[in-house]
Amino acid sequence: MLEVRNVSAAYGRIEAVRDVSLAVNQGEIVVMVGRNGAGKTTTLKTICGLLRPAQGHIFYEGKDITGLPSYEIARLGLNLIPEGRQIFADQTVWDNLNLGLNSRRLKGAEIQRKLDYCFNLFPRLKQRTKQLAGTLSGGEQQMLAVSRALMQGPRLLVLDEPSLGLAPIIVTEIMQAIWELRAAENITILLVEQMRYALQIADRAYVLKTGQVVWEGSGADALNSVEVEEAYLGKRKVINDPLSSN
Numbered sequence: 001m002l003e004v005r006n007v008s009a010a011y012g013r014i015e016a017v018r019d020v021s022l023a024v025n026q027g028e029i030v031v032m033v034g035r036n037g038a039g040k041t042t043t044l045k046t047i048c049g050l051l052r053p054a055q056g057h058i059f060y061e062g063k064d065i066t067g068l069p070s071y072e073i074a075r076l077g078l079n080l081i082p083e084g085r086q087i088f089a090d091q092t093v094w095d096n097l098n099l100g101l102n103s104r105r106l107k108g109a110e111i112q113r114k115l116d117y118c119f120n121l122f123p124r125l126k127q128r129t130k131q132l133a134g135t136l137s138g139g140e141q142q143m144l145a146v147s148r149a150l151m152q153g154p155r156l157l158v159l160d161e162p163s164l165g166l167a168p169i170i171v172t173e174i175m176q177a178i179w180e181l182r183a184a185e186n187i188t189i190l191l192v193e194q195m196r197y198a199l200q201i202a203d204r205a206y207v208l209k210t211g212q213v214v215w216e217g218s219g220a221d222a223l224n225s226v227e228v229e230e231a232y233l234g235k236r237k238v239i240n241d242p243l244s245s246n
């Protein structure tokens with residue numbers, strides 16, 4: 001469904017990603033992990049047309065989308081939930097959801113179906129439609145960001161660290177929702193995360209380090225890989241703690 005082929009991208013003269021290749025097959029959940037500054041966001045921005053690659057090509061559903069403007073890519077059903085959510089803080093939940101619709105011409109019944117779907121996925125949002133988005137909790141804001149993207153009717157949903165700054169219990173809820181989206185709506189997922197939780201829902205994973213893909217494999221292999229965990233997701237807990245009773 002998506003193929004990133006030998007893509008390099010830079011900010012001015014600073015190269016941020018180099019010769020990155022990755023693929024997402026229809027129906028997959030693919031997770032990209034890597035430390036701060038590894039180039040995860042840059043890769044996603046390049047895929048979604050927010051940054052033009054210096055080299056390489058991006059294919060989506062068989063079409064070369066390299067260099068297309070982001071709004072055209074979004075219209076093709078490739079939608080990004082950016083780092084930091086970027087909801088409209090001074091607008092209500094309801095207005096934020098409807099802004100998601102602006103890029104698509106949907107009929108009333110379809111709009112209602114999508115709203116119902118979002119509220120079913122995140123019942124908390126339904127009780128807060130009139131609340132200003134900026135006053136939602138961090139977790140609720142992420143639920144809104146996901147819902148707003150869903151209103152655009154994505155076929156490939158790209159999420160940049162949705163769990164950032166959220167409590168583990170909310171992260172689990174968001175990961176569960178992403179899992180359900182794939183199952184119920186047949187939405188393919190490309191997810192950037194730095195946390196282990198994400199690997200638990202991944203079919204496949206890529207590890208990015210200083211702008212390059214340094215590991216790829218199944219989600220299960222990533223979870224079991226000491227290399228992935230230690231090098232890219234932080235150190236394992238010390239098991240033989242001398243202060244503990246065992």
Ligand SMILES: Nc1ncnc2c1ncn2[C@@H]1O[C@H](COP(=O)(O)OP(=O)(O)OP(=O)(O)O)[C@@H](O)[C@H]1O
Pocket residue numbers: 011014015016034035036037038039040041042043083
């Ligand atoms: N607008 C920019 N101008 C110049 N350099 C940038 C810009 N955005 C990112 N970079 C640099 O590009 C590199 C990759 O950044 P990127 O944001 O892609 O990393 P990341 O993997 O998403 O990190 P994080 O986990 O902190 O979000 C970093 O060295 C960063 O400093």
Ligand SMILES: [Mg+2]
Pocket residue numbers: 040041042083160161
């Ligand atoms: Mg980032």
